[in-house]
Amino acid sequence: MKALIPVEIIEKKILLIRCHKVMLDSDLSELYGVTVKVLNQAVKRNLSRFPEDFMFQLTKEEDESLRSQFVTLKKGRGTHRKYLPYVFTEQGIGMLSSVLNSQRAILVNIEIMRTFVKLRKMLSSNAELARKLNALEGKYDMQFKAVFDAIRQLMIPPEKPKRKIGFKRDKEK
Template sequence: MENLTQYEGKEHFENLVLDIPGKPPCMLDRDLAKIYGVSTKRLNEARERNPRKFTEGVDYFQLTKSEVAICDLKLDTGHLPYAYTKKGSFMFVTILNTDEAISHAVSVVEGFCMYDWLMEQIKDGKITIQQKAPEQKREDWMFNNLRRELLDRSPLWRKISRYKGLGLTHREIALLVHKEVSTVRKHVRRMENCGLLLPPKDLPKLQGYAKHFRLN
C-alpha cells in the first residue's frame, strides 16, 4: 500500500475534492481508500455489501470516460473510477474497521466543507485564482521528456547542457569536464543535431537517439 503521508492532516483533504460539471463535489475512490487505510477494491466492495447505506447518484457515482478526460485523470486500472460525495465519504466510517477511517472521517467531511467555503469565497470575489497557463503542446511535452531521458543517460551531456546554459565557452567547459576542447566541440555538435541545445527541428530524430540509448 502506498505511503499515506501526503494524505495526513485535514488541511490537505480539500485539495482532493473534485468539481465535475453537473455532479456534486466528490472524492475519488482511490484517494478515499488511501485516507482510510484500505485498498480501492476493498473500499468499493464495502459499498457494494451495504447497498442500503449508499444511494447511487447521491452518495456515489461512476465517472464516465468524458469525465475522466475532463479531470485529466490517469487510470490505474482498466475500470472507470467511482467517486463519493461528502455523505458517501463519511458513511464508510460506519462499515470500515480501520483506525484511519475512524480518525480521518471527520477530517474528510471538514475537507469537503472547506472546499465549499472556498468556492463561495471565489464566487463572491473574495478570493481570486491564478489562471492556468496554456496547455503544453504534445510535441513539446514529448521533446522535454526525451531530452530529460537523454541527459539522464549521459552525465557528460548533462554537464555540457548546464554549462552552455550559463554561457560558458567551449574552452571553459573543457576545463570543467576535463576534456579536450575538440571533444567538447564534437559533443556540442551532436547535442545540437538532436535538438538538445536548440529547439528540435526533427522530433523523430530525437526519438531515434532516445531509442538508441535505451538499447545500449
C-alpha cells in the first residue's frame, strides 16, 4: 500500500526544540489539509487533551531562530503570522487525530507515528553502536596506551653530548 505522505517529507518536518522532537502547527495543518486556524481552534476547544508535554507555544526567540533558518519567507503585508506558533510532540500529534475527526487526519497520523517510530529505532541503533564502541575503547585502551607510549619514547630526540667547559688543546679537538 502506498503511503499517503512519503516518510521523507514527514522526517524533514520533525524538529528538535527544547529537547523534544516536535512538529509545527503550520506543518501539521498542511499535512492534514486544513488551515492553521482550524487546527488551533480544534485544539483550543479541547485544551484539556493537550498538556504541556503534548503541545507548547514557542517563545519569541525560538520563533525568530526558526524563521532565520527559512530563507524563503514571503515579503508583504499579511504574509506573516500574528501569533507565536504551537508545536506538538509525538503524543500531541496522536491526540490531534481525535480532535480533527477526519479520515485524512487519521491516515496522516498513522504515517506520522510510523515516522516517529522509525526515527526512534535509528536513534537507538546509533546509541547501541556508541555503547559498543566505548566498550571496545575501554578494552583495548591499555594495549594501545603501551604502543603509543613506545612511539612517544622513539620520537624523543636523543640528547646531544654536552660540551666540556674549559680550554682545549689542539690534540683534543
